[in-house]
Amino acid sequence: MISRLSAITLNTFREAVRDRVLYNLVLFVLLLVASAPLFGEISIGLERLILVNVGLSSISLFGVIIAVFVGIGLVSKEIEKKTLYTILSRPVRRWEFIVGKCCGLLVTLVTNTALMTVGFYIALLATAHSLHRSDANILVAIYFIVLQLMMMVAITLLFSTFSSPIFSAIFAFALFVIGTFAEDLKNFAAMASGGARWLVTALAYVVPNFASLNVISQTAHGQAVATSLILFNTLYAVLYSAAVTAGAVLIFERRNLK
Amino acid sequence: MHAIEILGLSKDYPVGFWKKALRPALKLLNLTVEVGEAFGFLGPNGAGKTTTLKILMGIIIPSAGSAKILGRDFRDPEIKTRIGFLPEQPYFYDYLSATELLDYYAGLSGMGRAERQKRIGPVLERVGLSDAGNKQLRKFSKGMLQRVGIAQAIIHDPEVVFLDEPMSGLDPLGRHEVRELIQGLKDEGKTVFFSTHILSDAEALCDRVAVIHKGELRGVGVVKDLRSAVAGKSEVVWEGAHAAAKVAALLVDSHVTGDIVRGTVPSSDLDRLLEKLRQESARLVSVTPLHGTLEDYFLANTTEKEAVIS
Amino acid sequence: MLTLFAGSIFSRHKVENLRGKEATLEEVLYLPSGKTVKRLSLGYSGLLADIYWTRAVQYFGAKHTVHSTQYALLYPLLDITTDLDPKLIVAYEYGSVFLSQPPPEGAGEPEKAVTLTEKGIRENPEYWRLYFTLGFIHYMDLKDPRSAQRAFQKGSEVPGALPWMKVMAARMAERSKDIETSILLWQGIYETVADKDVRNAARTHLDSLLADRAITQLEQQVQIYRQRTGTLPASWGDLIRAKLIPGVPLAPKGEPYQLKANGKVDVEDPTQYRYLGEWQHNNWLPF
DSSP: OHHHHHHHHHHHHHHHHHTTGGGHHHHHHHHHHHHHHHHHHHSTTOHHHHHHHHHHHHHHHHHHHHHHHHHHHHHHHHHHTTHHHHHHTTTOOHHHHHHHHHHHHHHHHHHHHHHHHHHHHHHHHHHHSSOOGGGGHHHHHHHHHHHHHHHHHHHHHHHHTTSOHHHHHHHHHHHHHHHHTHHHHHHHHHHSOHHHHHHHHHHHHHSOOOSTTOOHHHHHTTOOOOHHHHHHHHHHHHHHHHHHHHHHHHHHHTOOOO | OOSEEEEEEEEEEEESTTSOEEEEEEEEEEEEEOTTOEEEEEOOTTSSHHHHHHHHHTSSOOSEEEEEETTEETTOGGGGGGEEEEOSSOOOOTTSBHHHHHHHHHHHTTOOHHHHHHHHHHHHHHTTOGGGTTSBGGGOOHHHHHHHHHHHHHTTOOSEEEEESTTTTOOHHHHHHHHHHHHHHHHTTOEEEEEESOHHHHHHHOSEEEEEETTEEEEEEEHHHHHHHTOOEEEEEEEOGGGHHHHGGGOSEEEEETTEEEEEEEGGGHHHHHHHHHHTTOEEEEEEEEOOOHHHHHHHHSOSOOOOOO | OHHHHHHHHHHHHHHHHHHOTTGGGHHHHHOOOHHHHHHHTTTOHHHHHHHHHHHHHHHHHHHHHTTOSOOTTHHHHHHHHHHHOTTOHHHHHHHHHHHHSOTTTSOOOHHHHHHHHHHHHHHOTTOTHHHHHHHHHHHHTSOOHHHHHHHHHHHHHSTTOOTHHHHHHHHHHTTOOSHHHHHHHHHHHHHHOOOHHHHHHHHHHHHHHHHHHHHHHHHHHHHHHHHHHSSOOSSHHHHHHTTSSSSOOBOTTSSBOEEOTTSOEEOSOGGGOTTTTHHHHSOOOOO
16 A cells, blocks of 8 residues: 555656646746845845745745646546556555545645745845844744645645546635635624524635635744644644545545546 | 456446436446456447446446456455556556556556566567667657557556457557467466457457447357358359349349359358359359358347448 | 737837826725735735835835825825734834825824824834834824823833833923924934835934034024124134134034024035924924
């Protein structure tokens, strides 16, 4: 089981690399290099702040885009191109296939993010000319971004098991957007009553809570993140992703593949 | 123990706007294949051949029925280490090279790294791809892809090999090579189950065949026996086109070229034909008994008069 | 292909001209609040805050150059900026100076400046310098030394506050109406706020105030000379020889003061010292 899982994971990673997904890193570097001095012109002393904001926002946005655009094809591409047939004729369980693909995309994203982080810190060093201890807090923000990406991969994968690529992309991005103000949904629910309240509350919990995973502003100003928040966010992200992936597995196992 | 045992396998597809009606793709298929056999699964397009294979591979879920491979339930994942599958018009990860693909697939089938490294070279050579081992699959021609397909079906040395239209899209040289390969697998004692609509291949390679049409099994048997079921015809050639109309009722078919008529008649009616021709003063050129072909059997059992390309 | 692209640039230019210079700010008028913008920011509110901040600075800078008296969008822009990133201190500080100053130096909306600064204090309670800016607004533009005193007092109680906050509180309590207080306040702004526009404004005010103070003192020395000698000094040399001043007095920008024939002192170029004499003419209400 482990060997099959790791084989599928590595192959998915290999596919992403050969599909030149990692070229987005070039764009990222260009963005970093170009933006900070520009903003610094407007207000001295804000260069570092703007660099962190631009850098982390890009890491997050690029990551989400990759997660969705590669994720929608994870399963549907294999079904459409029939590469899946020769996989299923082997002792690969359907759930192993899903989980392996999921992990493969995750490995790709973690690698991508790690490289971006290195580039980012180099840029930070170049701009601020020294690093403070508080700059380490930014790593927490990046870690939270990775947790978000993990959830996005699971969500996209779920849609990919039953929906066409275009709709999977639309639904996945929609959930991302809604997820960023998930906490507002809970507030709306509190204002509603009766059946609507139940519905909106349920919706608020089904939707991923990305608001609490966003500490970009906080760490940009050099503030630390509570350890308890780190712990519980990790738990939440892992459980949510696992649940959604399980859903994907359930759907995939019942599917007749054309 | 049979190699393959199919018991009452059925598959219906919901059709129509409300998905209420059912279109049967397979109707209660019962079939047995013995170990070491080369078994041909014949039928026109849309007969249910690929459906059957997809069910056995776990790609499609059957509506009813079951099957056993090498004595184990066909859904048992462990049995898949002992079978190989080549789908119709296969497509593989085009960003991999042939070697990488085989390595990946062999690993998924449970082979250890050392074993894989030993097997890949010889298997590539066997399918005639030894110089293309490091080329990316996106650069492969159709024939090469077919060969990779066979390679991945046998890389883990399975006991039963399933091939869906293995000759499709190949030129005559390619078909010949695939035929050789299948023969080689037979010689190794493997069970080969392949579907095709090219009857000459089936005739040449198979011990037994089954004919399937519109989801139903129409006949199973040893090739020789099936052929003789439709044997007993004679070809008669004579000069005297004027007689053709008179004897038309007796003929299965006929060709007229100038004054020469070439007609096929069931052996039972041979004497009557010759008598009629003598009455019409036709001049006999030749009388030749015909062997039955699988094609005859095929056509007799599949009511559509489709043109079958050999 | 190139022709088509060039054509598209030309048309775009036309469109942007039609829409006018403040096109990017249009939506500011239609957005209900910073909270809405924050919702729409997909979690990248920090970055959006930086963008709005940039817009605010450019907006003010552009209007300021043409000596505009209307800065209607400054407060909304700063409000949205600080809703998106409540910890962007410089936005509060910028607003406190440029919102409260009377036009054309600023928007002339000191109450809004107070609202903004109080928001800043709420979101950043440990940043005592915002109390300073709050006190500044109350004293300078709202002419309310009591509130100013309260602000300085509260600020002095924040851990880490410099003792000079207490000094300012005390001056407020004395209801000093003197030039020293003004100098101290502007100096405080100059040293506290990092933003270059704010510092330039503070510098300009400081220069005029320092010149004002120096002129008053120099004119006093002229009177002393006249009392002693019965005549007005002809030049600085006279006062130096009389040991009334140590050397040729230099204005804050480095050039010497002008001694007039009637005994008055002035700066060489009054346009460099825009606020000269203003502090006296400010619309003071009696306490």
